[in-house]
Amino acid sequence: MSGPGIAAVAAQVAVVTAGAPLLAGLMRQVRARLEGRAGAGIAQPWRDLRKLLRKEPITPVGTGPAFRAAPALLVATTAVTAALVPFLSTDTPVGRNADVILVVALLALGTVALALAGLDSGTAFGGMGASREMTIAALVEPTILLAVFALSIPARSTNLPAIVAGAVEQPARLASPAGLLATAALAVAVLAETGRLPVDNPATHLELTMVHEAMVLEYAGPDLALVELGAQMRLTVLLGLLTSVFAPWGIATGPSWAALAVALAVFVAKTALLGAALAAGEVFWAKLRLFRVPELLAGSFLLALLAVTASYFLSGE
Amino acid sequence: MRSLSAPREITDIGPGELAHRAGALLREGHRLALVAAHHDDEGAPGGRAVRVVYLFVAGPPDVRTELHVRLDPEHPEVPSLAPLSFPAGRFEREMRDLHGVVPLDHPLPRRLVRHFHWPKGWYPMCPDAGPPPEFGEPEGPYPFLEVEGDGVYEIPVGPVHAGLIEPGHFRFSVVGETILKLKARLWFVHKGIEKLFQGRDLAGGLALAERISGDTAVGHALAYCLAVEEAVGIRAPRAAQRARALLLELERLHNHVADLGALCNDVGHSVLNSQALRVRETLLRLNQQVTGHRLLRGAVLPGGARLRAVPEPARMRAIRNDIREIADLALGHGGVRDRFTGTARLPAQAARDLGCLGCVARASGLPADARTDHPFHEEAAPPAVPVHSAGDVLARFLVRAEEIDASVDVIVHLSAGLHPGLSVHDPYPGGARPAGSGVGIVEGWRGAITTRAEVAVDGTLTRVKPVDPSFFNWPALPVALADTIVPDFPLTNKSFNLSYAGNDL
Numbered sequence: 019m020s021g022p023g024i025a026a027v028a029a030q031v032a033v034v035t036a037g038a039p040l041l042a043g044l045m046r047q048v049r050a051r052l053e054g055r056a057g058a059g060i061a062q063p064w065r066d067l068r069k070l071l072r073k074e075p076i077t078p079v080g081t082g083p084a085f086r087a088a089p090a091l092l093v094a095t096t097a098v099t100a101a102l103v104p105f106l107s108t109d110t111p112v113g114r115n116a117d118v119i120l121v122v123a124l125l126a127l128g129t130v131a132l133a134l135a136g137l138d139s140g141t142a143f144g145g146m147g148a149s150r151e152m153t154i155a156a157l158v159e160p161t162i163l164l165a166v167f168a169l170s171i172p173a174r175s176t177n178l179p180a181i182v183a184g185a186v187e188q189p190a191r192l193a194s195p196a197g198l199l200a201t202a203a204l205a206v207a208v209l210a211e212t213g214r215l216p217v218d219n220p221a222t223h224l225e226l227t228m229v230h231e232a233m234v235l236e237y238a239g240p241d242l243a244l245v246e247l248g249a250q251m252r253l254t255v256l257l258g259l260l261t262s263v264f265a266p267w268g269i270a271t272g273p274s275w276a277a278l279a280v281a282l283a284v285f286v287a288k289t290a291l292l293g294a295a296l297a298a299g300e301v302f303w304a305k306l307r308l309f310r311v312p313e314l315l316a317g318s319f320l321l322a323l324l325a326v327t328a329s330y331f332l333s334g335e
Numbered sequence: 336m337r338s339l340s341a342p343r344e345i346t347d348i349g350p351g352e353l354a355h356r357a358g359a360l361l362r363e364g365h366r367l368a369l370v371a372a373h374h375d376d377e378g379a380p381g382g383r384a385v386r387v388v389y390l391f392v393a394g395p396p397d398v399r400t401e402l403h404v405r406l407d408p409e410h411p412e413v414p415s416l417a418p419l420s421f422p423a424g425r426f427e428r429e430m431r432d433l434h435g436v437v438p439l440d441h442p443l444p445r446r447l448v449r450h451f452h453w454p455k456g457w458y459p460m461c462p463d464a465g466p467p468p469e470f471g472e473p474e475g476p477y478p479f480l481e482v483e484g485d486g487v488y489e490i491p492v493g494p495v496h497a498g499l500i501e502p503g504h505f506r507f508s509v510v511g512e513t514i515l516k517l518k519a520r521l522w523f524v525h526k527g528i529e530k531l532f533q534g535r536d537l538a539g540g541l542a543l544a545e546r547i548s549g550d551t552a553v554g555h556a557l558a559y560c561l562a563v564e565e566a567v568g569i570r571a572p573r574a575a576q577r578a579r580a581l582l583l584e585l586e587r588l589h590n591h592v593a594d595l596g597a598l599c600n601d602v603g604h605s606v607l608n609s610q611a612l613r614v615r616e617t618l619l620r621l622n623q624q625v626t627g628h629r630l631l632r633g634a635v636l637p638g639g640a641r642l643r644a645v646p647e648p649a650r651m652r653a654i655r656n657d658i659r660e661i662a663d664l665a666l667g668h669g670g671v672r673d674r675f676t677g678t679a680r681l682p683a684q685a686a687r688d689l690g691c692l693g694c695v696a697r698a699s700g701l702p703a704d705a706r707t708d709h710p711f712h713e714e715a716a717p718p719a720v721p722v723h724s725a726g727d728v729l730a731r732f733l734v735r736a737e738e739i740d741a742s743v744d745v746i747v748h749l750s751a752g753l754h755p756g757l758s759v760h761d762p763y764p765g766g767a768r769p770a771g772s773g774v775g776i777v778e779g780w781r782g783a784i785t786t787r788a789e790v791a792v793d794g795t796l797t798r799v800k801p802v803d804p805s806f807f808n809w810p811a812l813p814v815a816l817a818d819t820i821v822p823d824f825p826l827t828n829k830s831f832n833l834s835y836a837g838n839d840l
Contacts, residue, residue: 053609142490146821150512216670219603223497224825226490227601304670305603308512308822 088135089244136233147232168325196329206318370426394708501835548837554779565773580715639759693782803837
């Protein structure tokens, strides 16, 4: 147990929780500026959360434990994921448990909790959103697993810190066909998992086209604040995962305070850059027809599968 | 007194002849443009009666034929024309709900305007109806048709929606994501406009007509003005007719641009919406310069028109090029085009059977356009009206984009002979106040608006019946949506962009 290791875990959770609304604000601001609007400012999501947290809690009549537990569960699973994934350091006390399968399972747990809450609300929209979310999740989770597996083959481990530490030492792994294919697959999966264009439109007010928003329509007040925060944290975690796995430079590999400070600055910069790039890309995309989404996700799954195959054959086994 | 259109041919017939006469007119290519009931008192030429007016129109050449049927005022009953014409069936249901005129043997005798809580036996358009009573004993159940089967579920949407749109309730019966049946229940914003017209003078009626549907101020005001001008037997000066044609195209422009942007926004491509809204804002400011009002109110008057400025041709061409670029970017975007193509097809036969009008009809291959069918000014129509036959969202997008081009050409052409200022003829020259009736037909940006007005000798309006094209087009929306998926509904609805206020009156 090293001091910097414990500090790294604490800093990861803190920076993801505090930074997630800022990342969402940054992405909205980039989009607004590119569309010629002034935008509400980067801190607007935080102001929204503060507003929601001050409201009285309201639960719809007839909802059960699934509806009440989901927001907390969503935030909790995402916070645990933020502690596990090596955003700042590969040398942390929880590093040994940071298995890829565990991380994907934690994210899936949050998704399922929200889908159950959507069903629990008993409205047509909750059920419709849950059904759509599960359709997408069923295609996304295997893709994330496979894409990271492709990188785990050269590292000979499904442990995320081991994969990242290996990539820091041997950057050539990332430039291999397997690494590039896996990057592409994971990028598409992250778009779908976080409900961004072209899969879902986070800015829409059209309730019939919603996926994620339709599930959470019945939430209000502090519960809605948690759901929003959870969604923003998931976006940050998944973008952070993408940067950590495919651009691991700057992540501390030993118990050094200086390296940790550098890692923190680099992580914030990388994630903000990726988020801004995603927001800029979204300006030029249109939303896919819902029935086309499985085609896109099947394509990304295929890329991940190719990445695993390439990784297996090209690693000379 | 008409410059272009033939006078109306008015025939008084008995209820027994109605089906025969109406059938003959429909077979000759007329369409039923309007049905209006009138409660005549003892002083009327035919004595006390419920007089139902059926207006049939055809064009070109402009032909307008009215059938007047007098009914027993105590028990008004009229043979239904629903088997001959779908719009007739809807007009009859509206008439039953508002006037208590019973259509005999109607195949679908359900309520149309009356909501569940309307008091039983209260017909607001009757002369003795009085003010609206408290919500009272409901008139029986008002159920939705339930679709049954494995995995079928219902999605109720509205009447309060998430966006800034008007109220309407939509009940989807869905299996998976595919729409089996959609029922749209409207008339949440029934304001009693027809009743509000009664007893107003011509200027007071104009203010109301401009507000029937806020986005169609010129269309409804112009149809109203043409109707009352015919009723009192005057004609607006030629310069005023020219100015009116120009204003009508300005209104088409700012609405169509907003629609192009909104269609892009509904498929998540919001940057084009931002650009379209920018162009719309320049158009609204131009409207402000031309008329003193951003939505073009106050420019069309009974007897004439008033322009504060005339749009410059160079500026109009610049705006057109701007819009063209936006439309081309949308059509060149693979994702946007994919979402538009083949979505919610309205077959030409269905559009014809339902009596669709305007850009919805023209996107399904029906070249109906009141600018050529019922012209009030010979240069008001573009040389060619854009028509597409696919009937999908893409066709409705293309028709709008091409209509913008054509409208700018018309504006540039018309503005050449126009000067700012008031051009108006006194509705009552020499103080004489003749009574009479008149009809105005105008191609608003949604389609043909028909207004029929009756004016009394004291110069007040006794009855005004406006018909917005949305009344004809609303039934087409569920037809186009059959076998479409639920997430495509907002896009389809936007591609129709029908008026709730204009439909509900």
